[in-house]
Amino acid sequence: MRTEAPATPLELVARSIRPSSTTVHAWLLLLPAMTLLALFTHWPALATFIDSFFSTPRPKRGATFVGLENYRQIVDDPIFWQALTNNLLFAIGTIPVSIGLALLMAVWVNDRIAGRTLVRMAYFTPTVLPMIAVANIWLFFYTPQYGLLAQLLSAFGGASYNWLGSKDTALLCVTIVAVWKEAGFFMIFYLAALQQIAPSLGEAAVLEGASRWYFFRRVQFPLLMPTTLFVLINAVINAFRTVDHIIVMTRGGPDNATSLLLFRIYELGFAFWDTSAAAALTMVLLTGLGAIALAQYIFLERRIHYR
Template sequence: MPAAILLIAFTHYPTVATVIDSLFSKATAIRPSRFVGVLNYQRMLDDPIFWKVLANNAWFALGTIPTSIALAILMALFVNRSIPGRSLVRMAYFTPTVLPMIAVANIWLFFYTPDIGLIDQIASWFGFSGHNWLGDPTTVLPAIMVMTIWKEAGFFMIFYLAAMQNIPPELEEASQLEGATRWYYFRRVMFPLLMPTTLFVLVNAVLNSFKLVDHLFVLTKGGPDNASNLLLYYIFETAFSYFETHFAAALTVVLLILLSVMALLQFFVLDKRVHYR
């Protein structure tokens, strides 16, 4: 019952309120808010920034999720063996997740700073001239993607490591005796057994990629020319910089629908192919 109260107060009611809000026009001093139906949604379809932001988000998700999952598995495989200083390496991988996102963004801001930033300084030793990584519309999104991968991979690694340690070592020994290579074992045994983890991580990664807002706040504010703007940051700007709360509500509804569709897709399509013990 207390859980139901919390859910209703902080999840269900705001959702319904957002949907209702999105159907009204913006209130001004001389004209009160009135019902406008789907006008906010029509405006969205005509809004080039909305489309740009959506495309950015799609690229962002495609660029970060597979890479960070692959990296996470690789790192987990690496620290799942007995190597010297194993717990130290594990901790190092996990550090990006522990750090507050704003602090992380500030560190990377230093890396990316033109000319005096870490990347440009190293590049200058090899004779490359400075580059404004965050100021160039073509490099700003990849730059943020790299940072996100760095942050997410370590977090996902923990889940993979836990899953790997649940796989009995006899399975590897049995396939070793049958003459299976390590790659064959990974492909036919370990990866399928990691599928529940992959599904969980995938859902989380997709949600995270649409929820990203704090990095943008510190690093780029969505710029230049919306080249690094993502959906949630656009909603934030619309609502609290331009005070277009009803338009922002409409955007939020779209975000909610997108997320639910993706979560449902993942569960229903992938679930059939996942082996749970």
């Protein structure tokens, strides 16, 4: 180590201003990621927020500041209310069922059963497949006359039914697809968490005479609560950002029966080119999701045992 003369106060200030070579390197290394993040995440988010207060620019008339006009239009739009209702029904239909199924499958696969690896893989397949492909497969299931469901029904003497073409069943149909897709994905998280639970806990419970159900209710389920919170937040977010299989299967129809919020945003922005309305609706959706996530943390955090 070389010895240095004690620095004067002026030198110290100069040193702190002049960037050392390590600082420059650090910023250079951060630059690519920061650029991409700013360009494709931060700026669009900010721009959306700003655009939601302006009118949609048209060829003859630029964007003008309209304040909360876009938001007022949303409130007046009956299709928004229908999309919101649809989305709430969709959430209520998908979240508890997919989480429940995921938990059930994970507990089952976690126990020693024959062909466990195969079953695990089978459960995870829906997550690996692209949603567009999956939606096409399901489209075939639901097709009237020659679809899988129709063929099964006709084998038992049932009449053919247009599942996706009817206002009464279309939403249920897309809900089932979402459940099928989500459950396998959430199962992986539950399975990982279950494997963290020491096998000796199960053995201790067995020695004490606890039934499988008692052990699940009193030990496994409470120990899985951190995972449940994580999965729940993800499930809520996923329920409100579903769009791909709606586009492939129903395009929001019939008569907006399967129009969900993100699909409505897509429709407003890229079908009607009313980008300001889409921006405002995006802000509404984001605020809502943020509020729900926060509420979940606040209410569930207290009941959770973290290891």
